[in-house]
Amino acid sequence: MENRRQKLECLKETELFLFDMDGTLYLGNRLFDFTAELLSDLKKRGKQYRFMTNNSSKSVADYVIKLKKMGIDSDRGDFITSAQATVYYLKKNHPDACLYVCGTQSLREEFERAGFETTFDPERAQCIVMGFDTELTFQKLRDVSYLLCTRKIPYIATNPDYVCPTEFGFVPDCGSVCDMIFRATGQRPVVIGKPEALMPQLAMEEAGVLPEKTAVVGDRIYTDVESGLRAGCLGVLVMSGETTPAILRESPVKPDLVLKDAAEILAVLRED
Numbered sequence: 001m002e003n004r005r006q007k008l009e010c011l012k013e014t015e016l017f018l019f020d021m022d023g024t025l026y027l028g029n030r031l032f033d034f035t036a037e038l039l040s041d042l043k044k045r046g047k048q049y050r051f052m053t054n055n056s057s058k059s060v061a062d063y064v065i066k067l068k069k070m071g072i073d074s075d076r077g078d079f080i081t082s083a084q085a086t087v088y089y090l091k092k093n094h095p096d097a098c099l100y101v102c103g104t105q106s107l108r109e110e111f112e113r114a115g116f117e118t119t120f121d122p123e124r125a126q127c128i129v130m131g132f133d134t135e136l137t138f139q140k141l142r143d144v145s146y147l148l149c150t151r152k153i154p155y156i157a158t159n160p161d162y163v164c165p166t167e168f169g170f171v172p173d174c175g176s177v178c179d180m181i182f183r184a185t186g187q188r189p190v191v192i193g194k195p196e197a198l199m200p201q202l203a204m205e206e207a208g209v210l211p212e213k214t215a216v217v218g219d220r221i222y223t224d225v226e227s228g229l230r231a232g233c234l235g236v237l238v239m240s241g242e243t244t245p246a247i248l249r250e251s252p253v254k255p256d257l258v259l260k261d262a263a264e265i266l267a268v269l270r271e272d
Contacts, residue, residue, distance in 0.1 A: 007257040010234055011268045016209040017042060017049040018080070018200055018228070020218030021063075023241020024262055025051075028167040031070040032240065034263035039072065041266055049078075050203045052216070054159035054193040054223055056083045056131035056174065059106045059113075080203045082158040082193030083107055086129065087114045088202065089192050094127050094154055100147065102140045102177075103131030103158070122147050130157040130181075130189055132164060132174045141181070148185040159193030161223055165241050194218075195226035200233055217262055219243055225255045238262050 019025055025035045042049050051063065051074070058066065060079045067074050087110070090097065098117045101108045108118045111129070119125055122143045133140065147153060157178050163170035182188055193199060204214055211232030218224020219241025228235040237243060237255035240262070248258065259265070 004257070007234070008268050011215065011236075011257075011265055012271075013213065014215045014234065015047055015213040016204065016207050016215070017047065017265070018052040018203055018214065018216045018233070019049060019262070020216075020220070020224045020241075021051050021053045022055060023165040023219035024217060024224075024238055026070060027165060027241070029066075029070070030167060031072070032261065032263075034261070034266060036071060038262060038266045041269060045269065048207050048209065050080050050207070051078055052080045052194075052199055052203060052218075054082045054132075054161050054174075055164060056081065056086070056107050056158035056193070057104045057134045059083065059110045062106050077206075080199050080206075082199065083110045083131070085196075085199045085202060086156060086158045086192045087111065087116075089156070089190075089198070090116065090127070090129075097127035097154065098124055099127050099129050100125035100143065101129045101131065102136070102144050103129065103133045104135050107131045107133075107158075125153065127154040127156065128189075130155075130174055130178055132159065132161070133177065136177065141177075141184075144181055145184045148181070148187040155187060155189045157189035157191045157193075159223070160191045160195070161193075161220070163242065165219070170242070193227075194220075194223035195230060197227060197230040200227055200231040204231070204233075217265070221248065221251045221253050221255060226253050229253070229256075236265075 060076050160175040161173040162175040164173040215234040216228025217236040225235040235255045236257045238259050
């Protein structure tokens with residue numbers, strides 16, 4: 001109990017909050033009741049926050065619109081997404097590659113805005129990028145399998161999430177499709193998003209905040225919490241999304257702090 005109290009006190013000293021989105025601040029298209037008040041309170045206290053999501057089905061511009069519809073004002077600088085992190089990785093490692101993107105039109109446009117050429121022609125592809133593809137077709141699966149079986153080209157995944165939460169339950173995410181491709185080809189991708197430390201590291205660098213003053217808040221242990229822990233941040237699990245008590249109990253990775261939901265952060269900050 002004393003250790004939990006100490007971790008809660010750490011939230012008061014936190015300068016940068018990196019929030020997962022779906023399952024943490026909203027569920028599907030339903031904003032949690034506490035979200036607007038929490039974000040407003042953080043700003044009033046001079047604290048920074050970023051929206052840090054593995055969901056690569058939407059561009060940052062799309063997320064700005066989505067949050068606006070929910071009543072939350074934001075701009076591009078408020079986000080760090082797995083698509084942005086993938087762009088960063090590709091520019092460092094495969095800057096001139098023509099990309100076969102197994103993802104949404106929004107994701108392809110994100111890469112094109114960053115200066116990359118994309119193609120639906122497997123013969124022209126020089127690198128595969130797998131995302132959370134809500135426009136998935138069998139032709140895309142066939143093209144990716146063909147490329148992995150016949151050519152040695154870089155194979156990148158924006159995120160490893162197995163499912164994405166919705167109002168009714170869950171739907172398959174990028175990690176589930178990557179597992180399906182592995183069964184067909186025996187090939188695994190280089191994974192960019194959470195649980196890798198790159199996304200929180202990029203956010204902290206941009207915000208000018210040290211890891212010990214940063215908290216990563218999310219509903220998944222194996223992505224959100226682990227990325228925070230790998231980056232040296234406070235790893236905060238909220239039980240408002242994917243994680244169940246059984247998953248938490250059986251997970252080899254343990255969060256620094258477990259909250260019912262992110263509303264508890266607001267309650268802690270308002271103490272005293």
